[in-house]
Amino acid sequence: MTPRAGIAAGAALALAGAVPWLVGPYGLTIALNAAMWVALTVSWSILGGTAAYISLGHVAFYGLGAYVVVTSWQVLPLVVAVPLGGLVAGAFALTIGWPVLRVRGPYFVILTLGIAELVKYAVLNVEAALGASSRLLFGVPDNRTLYLATLGLAVLAIIVAALVRRSRLGAGLVAVREDEVTAETIGVPIGRYKVFAFALSAVIPGMVGGLMALRSAYFEPLQVFNPVISFTIVTMAVVGGAADARGPILGALLLVVVSELLWANAPQGYMIALGVLLIGFVVFAPGGITGALARPRP
Amino acid sequence: MTMDLIASPQLLFSALVLGAGYALVGLGLNLVYGTMRLLNVGHGDLVMLGAYVAFWCFALTGLPPPLAAPLAAALGVLLAEALHRGLLHRLLGAGAERIEANSLLVFFGLSIIVQNLAALAFTASPRALRTLDDVVHVAGVAMTESRIVILLVALAVCGGVLIGLRATVWGLAIKAVIDNGRAAAVVGVDVPRVRRLALWAGFAIAGLAGALLAMVEQIGPFMGFPYTIAAFVVIILGGLGRLGGGVVAGLLLGFVQVYGVALTAPTFSSMLLYGTFVAVLLLRPQGLARAARIRS
């Protein structure tokens, strides 16, 4: 990082940290949304941006983290429960990773989508068996606390993703994206790398899910396992350009703005806009905004 | 008590109806994927649109769903043509692998758009059709008329398509394109036309299936996705381009779900569907790619 970029990043971080004291409750909600989506999309890109394994099932990790925090509410303190949610999400990714990451390309995409739905219905069944179709949470933290914690996770995600991209792991994952057979032949342990990156990309979403479950005092599994969350992550990454480290951040921030313009008045309109953006970028600018800026077409 | 349930012809009938519906929906996807390598994850949304056609025809004019089914099929053809002109020609230029990868995200976007447009137009609240629900007893099994219609029409359409593929020139051309598009072109098959025909047929079948299923399912803008998943199970398990194998796979999935629920609880229905899907993909990690490569 150049000194100038370092100063800019420091200033941005200071500004982001000061947001709760600078804006009103509505502004804080938007900032919380932004921090959440940046954390999720950047984490997703640890595998999706490097190796181009497009997971459409990241909501499973988010939901599992949320479920851990909610079920341990008032049993475990949050500083334990939230990281535990991340660990559970990561452990789940590690467990399913070996078989799941043998499935390549588009089949991996639909497989992850199917797994997330399977996990959702499994949790719904558990809840039904426990006789708790929804839960009330008393004494959830205020939005300022949630925001600062989520901002911390977003920063952590950015740091982890940047470290991965610079490491041998990141180089190997890029080789996987370019040609998996060649990557393996020149010595990249593709199986281990993919599974590790998959697990790494699941931990922070698990913690984010744990925090987001506390945004309202009412918890319902269908909310935290909503496939729309996975879809939004992928769209943000594609719009920003997942191959570039800045792409997921840019895409997330941009779509949070679009969301604020549309969500309150026309939630369906927002979803339609996401769909249009996804199609438009895949067809016309597969490298996303960062890709289009970096390499103007000859 | 469980044994009685398992042995009951009632359950067998339910499984047959559900399986026939899946086979029909999967048949449509098989035609589209087989000829064009388009991973249409919005396939189930065509079922949803077909169901709404049946619902509104019945609500507004009293037209029974089996008679609305051709209209739903026609809507499928219209959408296929619109999509082909608007988007697909851009996708189809690339190699098979790129087509698959791009088409998946594009269709996912389309699926989200169509679902939310439907929610805007028809509200998100589910609706139900009450028609043809008189109970008929056949050999001691109580069946509603609607289910009998679904079973018969689904089997007739599947059978018709299978025979059509073997006995007609267009059918043989479709089979040839599914097997190996390039070779088909070499021997003089008009591949673009065959693909367009298959796309029409695939979308029409999904719409038609939706109109039929409207009689027994809750109709809502988000009802389609499980059918997409079922269709993928059908084509992955049945085999690419193996339309007969797909019918068997559809029936099998129907049996797994109906008997699975009978042995556990109704809440397990979705888990059985998604669980089968996940298991099938894990057992065939190449999805359809390997089958396609070996045959080409």
Place this chain on the structure above:
Amino acid sequence: MNGLVVRDVGKSFGGVRALEGVDLDVAPGAIVGLMGANGAGKTTLFGVIAGNERADAGTITFEGRRIDGLRPDRVAALGIARTFQIVRPFRALSVRDNVLLAARFGRRPRDDDPAATTAAALADLGLAEQAGRPAGALTLAEQKRLELARAVATGARLVLVDEVMAGLNATEVAAMLDVIGRLHQDRRLTLLVVEHVMQALMRLAQRIVVLHQGRVIAEGEPATIAGDARVSEAYLGAAP
């Protein structure tokens, strides 16, 4: 240490016997040529040695260690690299990054100066001037050399060279022969070379093994092989 030892290796693809009872020895520092018509099993044999395919039968040892059944990255770590007949560059990456990846992974223990290894491999293969270009933009001849550069950069002691001359013109073939000869001498590489361009192989190899329908039908010095009736029959279908 004995180089590569292949014993009784067999491999079938869905009922088609691609390899059957194949024995092959490549002594350290040797250049052995592998000949055979299309479909004779040469590329399959490379795949089996490099770990891209799993043999159904037989054993393969390298420097005294069993390598059959190992994953490709494990085989690479032990010091074997291969090129691909149908080139597989990382198209979107620069030529330098293609080679650098091989230097960063490849053999174990790890290369402690991959940048230097990369520069040396690019220079040896005459790709230094192309280093900044995307690999997908190279000519076929250059992409073939990139295959070799990448294989060399892994730090391999044995390189399986799969038809790096196919599709090249006469001048390019001559240049490639020089390059391979120099790699062999300067880097003391052991080479197993598959080649269709028969004269090239005759000049390069000290010993030639001929595969026909998955079996070894002849082996010996180039001159002997050239006069072997079974070989001309296998190639030309002529009566002995």
